[in-house]
Amino acid sequence: MSDHVKQSIFPHPEMADEDGLLCIGLNLEVGTLVDAYYHGIFPWPQEELPVLWFSPPMRGILNFSNLHISKRLSRFKSAWEGEFRINTAFEKVINSCRLQKRPGQAGTWILSEMVKAYTDLYNAGYAHSVEAWENNQLVGGIYGVFIGNVFSGESMFYNKSNCSKLCFLYLVEHLEKIGLHWMDVQMLTPLTQSFGGEYIERKQFLKRLETEHGRTKITF
Secondary structure: OOOOOOOOOOOOHHHOOOOOEEEEOOOOOHHHHHHHHHOOOEEOOOOOOOOEEEOOOEEEEEEHHHOOOOHHHHHHHHHOOOEEEEOOOHHHHHHHHHHOOOOOOOOOOOOHHHHHHHHHHHHOOOEEEEEEEEOOEEEEEEEEEEEOOEEEEEEEEEOOOOHHHHHHHHHHHHHHHOOOOEEEEEOOOHHHHHOOOEEEEHHHHHHHHHHHHOOOOOOO
8 A cells, every 4th residue: 555545534633532532443454554644643442442543632743853862861872782673573572562561551552453453564564663682682672653754653662771762762863864854752751751752733743744745755
């Protein structure tokens, strides 16, 4: 399927309710996900419910010109002796994200059907992983979706402190190298906020999407 989805199976994103819920149902097939991300929509599954699709009124983004790196992380980055790889262990990364314990969260939105769906998306060339390796061991990673010249970060994990943050920074460097100036982080977390993430209104976000869709296609 082409990145350029002319007609969407989804309602217009501006029709979402005050919490950002746009619609309920549909499947998690590759074509559906490509359509969703192209139009600024993402799934947020809940156990024992049909798939929920969101386009929140305020969208988290990171402008790379506003990237902030703490002195402590900068020192760790300089001293780190591991290596980064791209797209060599996508399934390990998404499953590690699924199992990562997060403060204040009892479970995870990365249900088994999401693992399959995003692995299919990876096999189709739309999902990607950045991985941190030490002594041939995976110690951190991040994955996301790249559709219509826009990268949407999904989740990250670490088995060694700071290694997910290093992956995030490496991802930003990579996206800058291929010609991007910002990325979608959907909802801000303390981590993305510490890096300089901010919220913009949905209307502004959709305008950014339109601009990126109009550019020459970029390859991840």
